[in-house]
Amino acid sequence: MTRLARKQGAVPARVLAGAAAVALFIPLALGSSATAATNSKPPNVTVVMGTTDRITSADPAGSYDLPSWTIIYNVYQTLLRYPPSSTKIVPDAARCAWKGTGVNLYVCTVLPKQFFSNGDPVTGQDVVYSFQRINKINDPNGPSSLISPMKSVTASGNTVTFTLKYADATWPDVLTTGAGAIVDASVFAFNKLQPDAKIIGSGPYQLQSYTPNQLALFTPNPHYGGSDVLHNNKFIIRYEESATTLVSDAQQGAVDVAYRDLTPTELTALKNSKGVTLEQGKGIEIRYIAFNLKVMPGANDAQKLALRQAVSYVVNRQDIATNVYHGIVSPLYSVIPDALPGHISSFAKVYGASPNLAKAKQVLAAAGLAMPVKFTLWYNTNHYQDTDVATELQRQLNASGVFQVSLQSSEWTTYIQAVTTNQYGVALMGWFPDYPDADDYTGPFYGCNNFLNDHYCNASVTKWIAAEEGSTVPSVRDAAFSALQLQTAKDAPLVPLWQGGQVAAVRTGVTGVQATLDPSYTFRFWLVGKS
Secondary structure, eight states: OEOOOOOOOOOOOEEEEOOOOOOOOOOOSSSGSSSOOOOOOOOSOOOEEEEEEOOSSSSEEEEEEEEHHHHHHHHBSEEEOOOOTTOSSSEESSEEEOOOOSEEEEEEEEOOOOBBBTSOOOOHHHHHHHHHHHHHHHOOOSSGGTTTTEEEEEEEEEEEEEESSSSOTTHHHTTTTTGGGGOOTTTSSSOOOOOOOOOOSSEEEEEEEEEEETTEEEEEEEOOOOOOSSSSEEEEEEEOOOOHHHHHHHHTHHHHHHHHSOOHHHHHHTSSSSSSEEEEEEEEEEEEEEEOOTTTSSSHHHHHHHHHHHHHHOOOOHIIIIITTTTTTESSSSSSOOSTTTOOOHHHHHSSSOOOHHHHHHHHTTTOSSSSSSEEEEEESSOOHHHHHHHHHHHHHHHSSSSEEEEEEOOHHHHHHHHHHTTOOOEEEEEESSSSSSGTTHHOOOOOOOOTTOOOOOOHHHHHHHHHHHHOOHHHHHHHHHHHHHHHHHHEEEEEEEEEEEEEETTTEEESSSOOOOOOOOOGGGGGGOO
């Protein structure tokens, strides 16, 4: 079985197999946000957030990117969600649990008194309609791939049953994402996307007005039935023309929060500006070097493996974190960030935590590769803004004497298409999470039909992915994650570089930003206020 998963313009493919696990019908976190809100009137506060991000669509059926999901998480409800600073899933619009003895049947009951901003009640049929509509539209920029484990979805009153094609313990995580947003069946057409300016949801905010690539204005949903307490009554997103204008607006107070996407140099400039502080949270964004095993340099598999291992021995992650990112990011020794259960520092175990030039020379010589080994490192400039890290990697690798690296770049649309179609042998890539679980950093990367199309396929790794995805038992999942991390470190189709927490530049007097900068990457408008 495969599950395709797109990531901000990429075309990922996740290999899932059905290893069954024992799971009783146990409710998921029945407390927390399961009761209706008793909000007093939100304070008369306007918050302005500036960003260089651009949305793809404000309709859940047409978006699978962080900027769009930022709107979706605030305007719509999902069945489940992650509360601030927690990796424990709790109810949003519904209570949910596995039914039976496996992880193939998942049942959710919509909570009472949940309403869309037009006053319509949220029903089980709206939930069914929302998921079926995503598959019907099947938008190339949408999340249909993320819900591909779903075989069927049905409703009996407000009880919704998801039948899965195979055992998939990560299905509750999927329901927390933008793919799980609930739309009003009486408003959204079944076979086409809703215009961005005309969306409605049952979340804490409604989209009051929208000017593409310029401004989005949000006000409280007057019929909101959830538990979130709003700390503002008006939230505005300004879509800035460039990072330069965003920095200037933050310094001058035209925006209260500058959030995505600023370089380390720009963040440092804001940090040193009067009236501005940097708020950092535990994020799980990563950067890594991706090798295409078909077109990368090397006359045979042994030489290609030796090159990947030599790069793993030479790269200095701490220098990248310190010299390029000024300590905003930290070294990463596994594709799984250390904030997530299941992480082990597998590359440190296999190659050491510091560069080892002697080992690099040894593996290259043993494979019959003449030094310096020449290759081109590709990087992207307008999506990940990786010019500085590419330059530092080139410096490190060339200074070792065993490599001669040249740099090439392209804009994002061209770049991601080239990376996934055997055009770039070695390329810098990044990843933002769909949900904060280690599976989101293994299945998409190491399955035989992975989204990079890098031609990496290891039968043992495929077995371990199936084991962790088919179980809800932490010890079973951790054992599988540990084994696959060690094996993939030895094979090194990817070489992890750094992991980054989220960073926002915040004006003095603005509150609540720190609380929402967590591994779920959900920017919660309602938490932000002013003292």
